[in-house]
Amino acid sequence: MNMVTTNLPAAPPPRARSLLVATGFGVTGVLMYFGGLFGIYLRERSLVRSDGGTWIPEKAHIELTPPGMIIWTLLISVVVMQWSVYSIKRDDRQHALLAVGTTLLMGAMVLVQHGWQLSQMNLVADEGPTTAATLIYAIVGSYMAALVIGMIFIALMGFRALAGQYSSRQTDGIVAASLYWYSLVFIYFIIWIAVFIAK
Amino acid sequence: METESNTAELASSPLEIGGLAGVFGTSDHKNLGRLYIYFGLTGGILAFVLNMLVRFERLDISTIGVFDFGSSNQFFQTWSLSRTSLLFFCVLPLLVGLATYLVPLQLGAPSLSFPRAASLAFWAWLIGILIHVVTVFADGGLGVPEPVSQFAQGMDPEATELSMLSIAMVVIALLLATICVIATIISQRPKGMTLFEVPLFSWSMLVAGGIWVLALPVWLSNLVISWVDFQGNDALRYGNVENIWDQLSWLWSQPMIFAFAIPLLGIAGDILPVSAGVPQRRYRLQQVAIGALGVLSFGAFAQPFFNPDVADQAVFVTMGLLVVVPIFIVMGGLADTAKQGKPIISAHLILAVVGVLSLFIASVLSIFHVSGAALGAVQEIDDDWLNGLISWLRDVQGTVIATAVMEHVLVAAVIGSVAGLYYWAPKIFGCRLNRKVGILAALAFLGGLMLSGGSNAINGILDEGDEVFRSSAYDGVWETDGVEFLNILGVVGSMLLLAGAALVLLDIVVSVLLDKGDVTDANDPWGGHTLEWATDSPPPAGNFLIPPVVDSERPLLSQVVMGGEEA
Numbered sequence: 028m029n030m031v032t033t034n035l036p037a038a039p040p041p042r043a044r045s046l047l048v049a050t051g052f053g054v055t056g057v058l059m060y061f062g063g064l065f066g067i068y069l070r071e072r073s074l075v076r077s078d079g080g081t082w083i084p085e086k087a088h089i090e091l092t093p094p095g096m097i098i099w100t101l102l103i104s105v106v107v108m109q110w111s112v113y114s115i116k117r118d119d120r121q122h123a124l125l126a127v128g129t130t131l132l133m134g135a136m137v138l139v140q141h142g143w144q145l146s147q148m149n150l151v152a153d154e155g156p157t158t159a160a161t162l163i164y165a166i167v168g169s170y171m172a173a174l175v176i177g178m179i180f181i182a183l184m185g186f187r188a189l190a191g192q193y194s195s196r197q198t199d200g201i202v203a204a205s206l207y208w209y210s211l212v213f214i215y216f217i218i219w220i221a222v223f224i225a226k
Numbered sequence: 227m228e229t230e231s232n233t234a235e236l237a238s239s240p241l242e243i244g245g246l247a248g249v250f251g252t253s254d255h256k257n258l259g260r261l262y263i264y265f266g267l268t269g270g271i272l273a274f275v276l277n278m279l280v281r282f283e284r285l286d287i288s289t290i291g292v293f294d295f296g297s298s299n300q301f302f303q304t305w306s307l308s309r310t311s312l313l314f315f316c317v318l319p320l321l322v323g324l325a326t327y328l329v330p331l332q333l334g335a336p337s338l339s340f341p342r343a344a345s346l347a348f349w350a351w352l353i354g355i356l357i358h359v360v361t362v363f364a365d366g367g368l369g370v371p372e373p374v375s376q377f378a379q380g381m382d383p384e385a386t387e388l389s390m391l392s393i394a395m396v397v398i399a400l401l402l403a404t405i406c407v408i409a410t411i412i413s414q415r416p417k418g419m420t421l422f423e424v425p426l427f428s429w430s431m432l433v434a435g436g437i438w439v440l441a442l443p444v445w446l447s448n449l450v451i452s453w454v455d456f457q458g459n460d461a462l463r464y465g466n467v468e469n470i471w472d473q474l475s476w477l478w479s480q481p482m483i484f485a486f487a488i489p490l491l492g493i494a495g496d497i498l499p500v501s502a503g504v505p506q507r508r509y510r511l512q513q514v515a516i517g518a519l520g521v522l523s524f525g526a527f528a529q530p531f532f533n534p535d536v537a538d539q540a541v542f543v544t545m546g547l548l549v550v551v552p553i554f555i556v557m558g559g560l561a562d563t564a565k566q567g568k569p570i571i572s573a574h575l576i577l578a579v580v581g582v583l584s585l586f587i588a589s590v591l592s593i594f595h596v597s598g599a600a601l602g603a604v605q606e607i608d609d610d611w612l613n614g615l616i617s618w619l620r621d622v623q624g625t626v627i628a629t630a631v632m633e634h635v636l637v638a639a640v641i642g643s644v645a646g647l648y649y650w651a652p653k654i655f656g657c658r659l660n661r662k663v664g665i666l667a668a669l670a671f672l673g674g675l676m677l678s679g680g681s682n683a684i685n686g687i688l689d690e691g692d693e694v695f696r697s698s699a700y701d702g703v704w705e706t707d708g709v710e711f712l713n714i715l716g717v718v719g720s721m722l723l724l725a726g727a728a729l730v731l732l733d734i735v736v737s738v739l740l741d742k743g744d745v746t747d748a749n750d751p752w753g754g755h756t757l758e759w760a761t762d763s764p765p766p767a768g769n770f771l772i773p774p775v776v777d778s779e780r781p782l783l784s785q786v787v788m789g790g791e792e793a
Binding site (some may be wrong): 044045046048049052053055056057059060061062063064066067070071155156157158161162164165168169 | 339340401405406408409410412413414436439440441442443444445446447448450451454455460461462463464465526532533
């Protein structure tokens with residue numbers, strides 16, 4: 028049977044980049060949310076310090092090892108997530124999925140480290156609730172929720188890639204998931220600096 | 227040029243799922259849009275009833291007894307619910323509902339982006355707002371103004387917590403719905419339609435949606451901090467019941483409040499040129515003005531709880547002074563357009579004009595509100611009477627003039643939404659709404675706003691405090707006959723506002739649900755300029771079988787090329 032490729036219909040145009048656009052707006056919203064939290068945190072800390080008060084309760088233990096581990100884990104996850112984007116753009120689905128799975132694993136590690144850190148901080152156990160404790164719990168808790176949403180997003184896009192929805196012609200899902208993930212890493216970088224380093 | 231589409235005969239027969247499965251399982255943007263509109267109007271009735279109860283109570287708050295609220299806290303719950311329900315149960319769902327229905331049609335798109343996310347957003351919003359209303363009536367709500375102790379006077383901590391969580395759910399749902407709409411505008415425009423050719427309603431939704439996406443998450447962060455602190459009975463500051471509302475109130479204050487009326491300008495910009503039968507004059511300038519209003523209404527920074535001096539700060543004052551400019555430019559453009567043609571008087575035209583005028587009055591009140599700080603900033607002033615004037619103008623800031631601004635803006639948004647409903651009713655419901663009822667509703671809204679909003683503005687000048695749930699708001703004005711008389715007028719105004727909303731709901735019930743509406747020439751009864759009028763009413767599944775190609779912002783008035791051929 029002779030197949031004349033020139034008689035085949037033209038490939039349909041790539042779909043509109045709705046997911047990427049919507050993720051951009053979603054990321055903007057998440058950044059504004061954390062911007063609101065950081066704004067209040069920094070202002071309240073500044074007020075307490077200017078009155079000569081102590082911001083972090085004296086018996087609280089905020090060590091830098093867990094946040095340091097978290098930031099390094101997240102920074103490595105950026106490289107791994109970008110690996111999945113690189114792979115899907117080259118139709119290398121196997122490595123794309125491997126990278127997606129590894130990123131999810133790193134996300135789970137970050138969650139575990141957060142949980143462990145919260146259990147060790149002793150923010151309210153001895154001195155009762157403080158303004159600092161409230162704001163740190165609000166920020167870190169929100170971050171953990173945003174991280175879980177990001178992991179669900181990445182997993183969903185990974186399953187779609189597994190089903191063949193994403194390839195070199197259509198990379199939106201993986202790129203959108205990576206965009207959200209990078210924004211989370213950026214947000215944690217601010218938490219790391221503002222809450223833990225400059226405590 | 228024909229505006230009827232050939233989609234009906236070409237469209238493959240859609241899979242129709244009726245009954246409850248069709249309602250609960252729908253992800254069609256048209257069904258979701260209608261559901262938002264029905265529930266949004268119902269929420270409007272609730273909001274205006276609560277507003278009326280508040281106005282009755284303000285007749286004689288010293289006795290706490292016109293309606294026997296039982297305590298100042300119950301009065302506060304009613305007062306705060308009237309605000310939250312007007313914004314989250316009426317204005318936003320009406321605007322999002324109109325956009326959910328119309329944006330894909332105006333862009334010639336087959337569907338909204340992420341229809342399942344839009345469906346999820348609708349149900350999350352509905353469930354969230356119903357839970358919120360129920361919890362407020364169950365002694366919850368967003369705090370209390372003057373607690374004897376943390377949960378004195380019948381406040382229920384679990385109901386309060388559920389109120390906070392449910393309103394968070396509402397905001398997240400509305401953000402998701404907004405992102406679906408604005409992602410559609412960005413990514414689903416047809417060939418030939420740049421952002422400068424987007425119809426004004428879609429453009430205004432893009433601007434408004436962008437501001438909502440920037441500001442509502444900040445409000446959500448305030449709410450989350452309050453909620454975290456609220457855990458347990460020993461809240462320190464943010465979760466203390468007397469502070470919760472203070473952290474959230476900036477959403478109902480200027481400049482942020484103006485962000486919720488931006489789509490009104492787009493609705494008026496779509497209605498008036500069609501009524502006049504001529505293209506919109508200075509289209510780009512209109513777009514720029516709507517964008518400028520978006521910039522000037524971003525108010526997430528203006529949080530008095532964390533920044534008590536914000537009302538005197540330059541950015542806040544400048545935004546308050548300039549907000550009138552874009553509204554004035556849009557009004558000028560509309561007037562210029564009307565002058566070029568012969569506007570046909572219709573219910574939607576009258577409603578649109580009333581809505582824009584109300585917004586303009588709100589912007590003038592906004593100037594008055596910040597003028598004390600603005601004049602005070604001029605250091606050269608050294609004149610006794612002028613200093614007295616500045617001092618008096620500064621005092622105006624804590625009065626019910628702030629309520630007047632909020633009321634004018636939100637009611638203007640409601641009127642604009644109703645104008646849109648009357649204009650697009652043939653497209654949405656397949657029939658026109660009753661013209662006379664629409665005009666009557668417009669008059670009721672106009673009269674109601676003049677009496678209710680106007681009385682608040684003048685009572686502000688007479689020093690009635692903005693926090694009307696506190697007896698201190700009336701210190702020094704109890705014996706003023708003018709305040710009492712104006713509050714009586716306010717009651718009448720609130721009843722007229724309720725009557726306006728009830729008339730619209732009644733008209734929809736009779737015309738749409740009871741099939742009494744006029745179906746004559748429903749596809750394009752007004753000679754529309756934009757793509758939604760190029761398809762059937764209501765549109766078939768997929769809206770347009772052949773993607774339209776456009777080359778101007780008024781494709782049906784100039785030329786529209788459907789699938790490569792002149793239609």
